[in-house]
Amino acid sequence: MSNQMLAFDYFQLDPAGARLLKYGDRVALPPKAMAALVYLVENRGRLVGKDELLDAVWGHRFVSQSVLKNTIATLRQALDDESKNPLYIETVHRLGYRFIAAVNTGTTAATESAKMAAVPILAGLSRLIGREKPLAELGNLTKKALAGQPQLAFITGEPGIGKTALIETFLQSSALPALTGRGQCIEQYGQSEPYLPVLEALNDLVRQDEARLSKLLSQVAPTWLAQLPWYLNQTEPMAMQQVLAGASQLRMLREFGELIDRCAADRPLILVLEDLHWSDHATQNLLAYLARRKQIARWLILGSYRPEDVMLVDHDLKHVLRDLQIQGLCTEIPLEPLSEAAIGAYLSTHVKDPDRAANWARALHRKTGGLPFFLMQLIETVQAGRAPEEDVAIQTAALPESMQQLLAYQFDRLSDGYRLILQAASVVGMTFSAETVATALALDWVEVETRCENLARSRHFIEPVTDIPGHYGFRHAFYQKFAYQHISPLQRAGLHFHVGEWLESSRKRPEELATELALHFERGRHWEKAVKYLQLAANTAVARHALHEAAQLLRHGLALLEDKLTGSPEYARYGTDLNTLYAMILQAIQGYGVDALEVIYRRALESVDRLGDTPRLLRVLWGVWAFHYVRSKLDLSLDYARQMQAEAEQAGDMAGLIGAHFALGTTHMNRGELDLALAHARQCLALYEPNSHGALFRLYTQDPAVCARYCLGLVLWLKGFPEQAMTVFDDALALAENLGHPFSLAIALSAMAWRHVDRREPSSVLERCEALERLAEEHGFLLWQAMAAIMRGWASAMLGQAEEGILRIQQGLATWRATGSRWIAPRYLTLLAEAYGQAGRIEEGL
CATH class of the missing domain: 1.10.10.10 (Winged helix-like DNA-binding domain superfamily/Winged helix DNA-binding domain)
Known part of the structure; x- marks a missing residue:
């Protein structure tokens, strides 16, 4: 010793x-x-x-x-x-x-x-200098959470400002015995897969206490457990598939709220969701839902995002944040660059010469603008001996346009073998395994892992991923992007293709990696597989009721199809499927009659004619029927419904026959042919088996049995059997709630609201319309938002608020017309006329 x-x-x-x-x-x-x-x-x-x-x-x-x-x-x-x-x-x-x-x-x-001392100490700049105030704010939020007041907070700032470092310091310095889960958004096709960062954080939580939390998931959040199938035992997967079929976004929100409340009952809970500027629509909805809940619970959700990537573009997160901030439902903690005084105060405690410390601080601040990440890189370069004197190195080190020259210096110092590994790793993403990189480069796995270990040990570009042997991550997004930009286009395409093939052959289910696979195959110039996985990713989003994300994926797939696969054998098949699914999603979120649908369905019909595929034809016919139906072109819609019935009968396609009978029943009802409508509605319900057909909403964007009950109830009402009709409407609402399918639930709620209008019960109309409006706003169903506004306006007028009611009806009609719908427009105008009458504005009413 x-x-x-x-x-x-x-x-x-x-x-x-x-x-x-x-x-x-x-x-x-x-x-x-x-x-x-x-x-x-x-x-x-x-x-x-x-x-x-x-x-x-x-x-x-x-x-x-x-x-x-x-x-x-x-x-x-x-x-x-x-x-x-x-x-x-x-x-x-x-x-x-x-x-x-x-x-x-x-x-x-x-x-x-x-x-x-300044050199190694400054490696922790982002968490040690000038961050006392944000750390204190996080401490105050934690105290409130411990007192039973759930907290939602966002740490904001430009890249390299130290958002992640602040979060890590807060978590490490907290004396709480908190359960902590972390998830991160990733940059994909505009928006990532639904709930991706939340699922990652949830998986992180379960790994820490699998026995308790997997059981809790099974009890209160089965739709979330179904998204983490590796925690299911052998007897559960089939049951979980049924759970997923009946899952709705509203149900998933409620389950998650209950889950984190119960998780936090025994230990405080901290959820960290990073890089929300790449977040998906579903994750944003979840955050807004949790912020608005009034339950007492001990949890803190901490997010981070780059303001410039949210506020300067029309990002969905911008609107969510604005609403939450106006209502005081979240806290923003902005991080600013470090001042020269902050750097100087820190250096003065480690460099004994005050003049030297002041010179260092001035030079560091001038060269880096006070951005912590840049400060760290500059000091590491100085430490590597770029100049004989530290002061001189700081003053002369070049950082034009932030980091480019410094990164180039570090990158060029590496041997060809190390550079090649970093380039291949940058293709995989921010985190990667040595095995994946080795496969992409056709190199020995042990050799690649050895080189990755050497890079991580010397803190060059990458670091090991804790507790996952053989996995590494880039120390910052700048490193990953820099390495990626230094690959030739041809080499980049080859690496992406090999990574895609490797992931495709992995043991994971393809739907779990669909967006990632699509990205790799598109950049690897394998267009057919790119389109294939975009379609799979869209179907997964639909199953999670994340229709906005699905629409975005489909738009990209269609653009790729037209640009790269026109004339190929796969063109007709993908053209039919992508156009049909895209059109049905647009019908749900924008309205059945929007002008764009006519062109989309025409393309789908042209594609399906080349295939001779009856199930695909039936889906297209359903959509075309719905488009003409809401535009009140009843003769044309009847023709398409009859063609659908004939094709389904010839092919023995039960799902198609169920849809055809509903379409025929609804069309005949609106033509005033009530007996025919009654017969078709009853035939639809006779063919429908809940256990076999409970997922038909994926084909039709709505459940046929709910819709057939709507039709049957309305026919009974018109034929003079109101009590029987109300029973049928009650059944429709119960079925929609049991299925948990948002669009079908909107249909059932609207049916109940209309019946209260007919019964002159404005208070009940308001109650139903409030529920319908919440559902429609949550999922972006413009058609039902318009309908709810119109009926709610009528109810307000009947309750003595005529001017307010008129304004609501007019706004609802404007939205309704924007959807392209002409369906029951005269009915809406009678409600407006009656509201004018209540206001004493007789001429306008007439």
Whole structure:
């Protein structure tokens, strides 16, 4: 054991006196932890095996390796160190530990260490300098959450400002025994898969307490458990498929709210969702829903986003944030670049010469603009010896247009083999496995992992992913983008294709990777597979009732189809499927009669004619029927409904026959042919088996049995059987609620609201319309928003608020006309006329 003082950064280690000093103050350490630290420091730079360290500290007594792991954790806590980004003790997976900091010896060690302290200390700039105020704000939010007031907060700032570092520091410094889950949004086709960051955070939570949380998921959030199939036992997958078939976005929101409330009952809960500027519509809806809930619970949801990527474009998140901020339902914590004074104050505690510290601070701030990430990179370059004197290096180091030259310098220093690995890794994404990179490059897996370990150990571009052997991540998005931009177009395409093939052959279900696979195959110039996986990703989004995301994926798929696959054998099949699904989604979210649908359905009919595929033809015919029906072209819609029936009967297609009978019944009803309408509605219900046909909403964007009951109830009402009709409407509403399908539920709610209009019950109309409006706004159903506004306006007029009611009806009619619909327009105008009458505006009413 050395008798000399050993100094590293602001620590001094006295082996003879068994003392560890921090800024001259003693740090308490257990004897075994002290002995382990001394041994590691004295063997600095060398890998110390686990068995060697056990023998050196505990002798030859039998001690489990968990004791050693706990001891290392104690040392890291005393040294303010991190396992993920170590400054002092590095873990070499399965082998042992290495002390990596520079150490000075002798009586002048503290002085010499202080002289150089700024370099390694500044590696933690983003979490140590000038962040006292945001950390205090996070502490206050935590106190409120502990008191039963759930909190939603957003940390905002430009790339490299230190959002992630602040979050990590907050989580590490918190004394709470909180359960913490982290998820991250990724950049994909405009918006990522529905709930992607939430599912990642949820998976992170379950990994920490699988027995309790998987059971809790099964009890209160089965639709979320179905999204994490690896936690199901062998008997559950089929049951979960049924759960998914009946899942709705509204149900998923309610389940998640109940889940986090119960999770936080025993331990406080912190959910971190990073990079929300790439978030999906469904995740934004979930955050808004959770913020508006009034339950007492102990949770904190912490998000981060880049304002410029949200506020300067028409991003959905902008509108969600605006509404939450106006209502005081969230907290924003903006991060600003560090001031010269903040950098100087920090340096003055580590550099003894005040003039030197001031010069450093001035040069650092001028070169980096106070952006913490840039500061770290500049100091690392100085430390690497780019100039003989640190001050000179800071003043002369080039950072034009932020980081480009500095990154180029670091990248060019690497050998060809290391650069090639980083380039291939950048194609995979922000995180990657050595095995995937090796496959993409057709290299030996062990060789690639060895090189990745070397890069991570030297903190060059990448770092190991904690607790996942063989996996790594880029230290910042700048690194990943820089490496990606330095690949030739031809090489980039080849790498993307090989990565796509590798992922395609993995054991994961393709729908879990559909968006990622589409991205790789498109950039790998395999257009057919790119379109295939875009369609699969859209179908997955529809199953999760995330229609906006599905529409975006389909638009991209159709553009790719027209640009790259025109004339190919796959063109007709994909053209039919993509156009039909896209049209049905537009019908749901914009209205059945929007002008764009006519062109889309014409393309779908042209494509399906080439195929001779009856099931596909039936889907197209249904959509064309619906388009003409809401435009009140009843003769044309009747022709399409009859063609649908004939095709379905000839093919023996039960799903098509159910849809055809509903279409015929509804059309005959609106033509005044009530007996025919009654017969077709009853035939539809006779063919419909709930267990077999409960997922037909995926074909028709609505459940045929709910719609047939709507038709049957209205016919009974018109034929003079109001009590029987109300029973049928009640059944329709119960079925829609049981299915949990939002669009079918909107149909059933509208039917009930209309009946209350007919019964002159304005208070009941308001109640039904409020529920319909909430549902329609949540899912973006313009058609039902318009209908609810019109009926609600009539109810307001009947209750004495005539002017307000007239305004609501007029706004609803404007929205209704924008959907292209002409269906029951005269009925709406009678409600407006009656409202004018209530206001005494007789001429306008006439």
